[in-house]
Amino acid sequence: MIEITFTESAGGGLKMAHALLHNQQSSSQTTLPTEIPPSFQAYVGENVFCFSLMLSVGKISEELFFSQRQDILQQLYHDLPKDLPSGTQMAKDCIEQTKQQMTMLKKRLQEKETIRIWYSQTPDDICGFYWFCHLLQQWQFSNTVYLLKLPDWEYHDGDHVNVNHLWSEVAPEAFFSYLPLQQVAPPSLIQYYAQCWHTLQEENGSLRAIINNNLLTVPLTFYDFLIIKTFAKFHKPVVEAFVIGKLLSKEAVGIHDAFLHARIQFLLQKKLLKCIEKAEDKPYYDKLLLSDYLM
Numbered sequence: 001m002i003e004i005t006f007t008e009s010a011g012g013g014l015k016m017a018h019a020l021l022h023n024q025q026s027s028s029q030t031t032l033p034t035e036i037p038p039s040f041q042a043y044v045g046e047n048v049f050c051f052s053l054m055l056s057v058g059k060i061s062e063e064l065f066f067s068q069r070q071d072i073l074q075q076l077y078h079d080l081p082k083d084l085p086s087g088t089q090m091a092k093d094c095i096e097q098t099k100q101q102m103t104m105l106k107k108r109l110q111e112k113e114t115i116r117i118w119y120s121q122t123p124d125d126i127c128g129f130y131w132f133c134h135l136l137q138q139w140q141f142s143n144t145v146y147l148l149k150l151p152d153w154e155y156h157d158g159d160h161v162n163v164n165h166l167w168s169e170v171a172p173e174a175f176f177s178y179l180p181l182q183q184v185a186p187p188s189l190i191q192y193y194a195q196c197w198h199t200l201q202e203e204n205g206s207l208r209a210i211i212n213n214n215l216l217t218v219p220l221t222f223y224d225f226l227i228i229k230t231f232a233k234f235h236k237p238v239v240e241a242f243v244i245g246k247l248l249s250k251e252a253v254g255i256h257d258a259f260l261h262a263r264i265q266f267l268l269q270k271k272l273l274k275c276i277e278k279a280e281d282k283p284y285y286d287k288l289l290l291s292d293y294l295m
Contacts, residue, residue: 002108002114003049004132005167006053006128006129006132007052007166007168009167010118010166010168011052014175017172017176019172021176051131053098053131054073054076054256057207060127061201069091069094070095106139109141114145115136115144115145116148117145117185119167120166121210122210123208123215123254127197127200130215133196134197137190145190146183146185148183150166150167151164165253166254196215207220207222209223223255223260227247227260227264228273230246230247230251
């Protein structure tokens with residue numbers, strides 16, 4: 001079984017889920033491993049594919065797809081902590097890894113292996129899902145494809161309702177409990193979602209968002225009002241990282257934090273937010289103390 005995910009956190013969680021299952025089958029252990037056993041790393045590396053391309057952001061035309069991806073990833077990664085590789089290097093590594101995975105995947109598909117796609121109702125996941133359907137149609141493979149979409153909500157412990165947003169929020173030991181929800185995707189459905197991707201490519205906008213359960217091309221400023229509104233709620237200066245955390249947990253679930261950081265920089269330039277204090281000795285999003293410009 002080939003497993004497909006579209007974010008690094010979802011891919012990591014699924015790999016740990018496989019490691020836990022491996023431990024249970026090989027040694028009757030039920031505790032979650034702290035890391036993937038070295039003897040098992042090759043297996044998960046060959047069977048769990050993660051295409052973390054942040055496809056909800058940036059241009060997506062077919063002709064310049066990978067060069068545009070590398071450019072947008074480089075922009076999003078440009079303000080990383082100094083102890084991490086440069087944004088240029090991280091973007092380059094991501095594209096090279098994607099190409100390697102695509103080559104490996106095509107070889108596996110030629111062997112008629114089954115595919116399972118894990119996705120949720122977030123912009124990056126839906127974009128990734130549409131793009132992957134486009135690949136399957138482009139490659140003209142007829143392998144069996146299972147779709148496993150994270151349910152919006154579920155019951156726990158009687159009347160307790162748990163609202164789901166991201167696969168990264170699911171504990172590794174719970175991943176495979178969702179398998180009864182998987183459904184076989186007929187070729188016509190794959191073709192339909194591939195066409196959805198073609199439509200988005202023709203529009204070739206700079207941002208895609210979920211509106212009324214539909215993935216649509218939207219202006220790059222789409223989330224700006226949410227950013228300003230969130231700052232205004234505090235009625236006092238607040239660290240940027242705290243605001244981004246609030247946005248990711250409430251209004252902008254599934255949006256990459258690097259994109260929100262880029263939009264905050266834009267709002268600072270436009271004087272819709274103001275910087276009260278810079279703390280250059282602090283890493284990443286903690287270095288700016290910000291407040292709503294109009295308060």
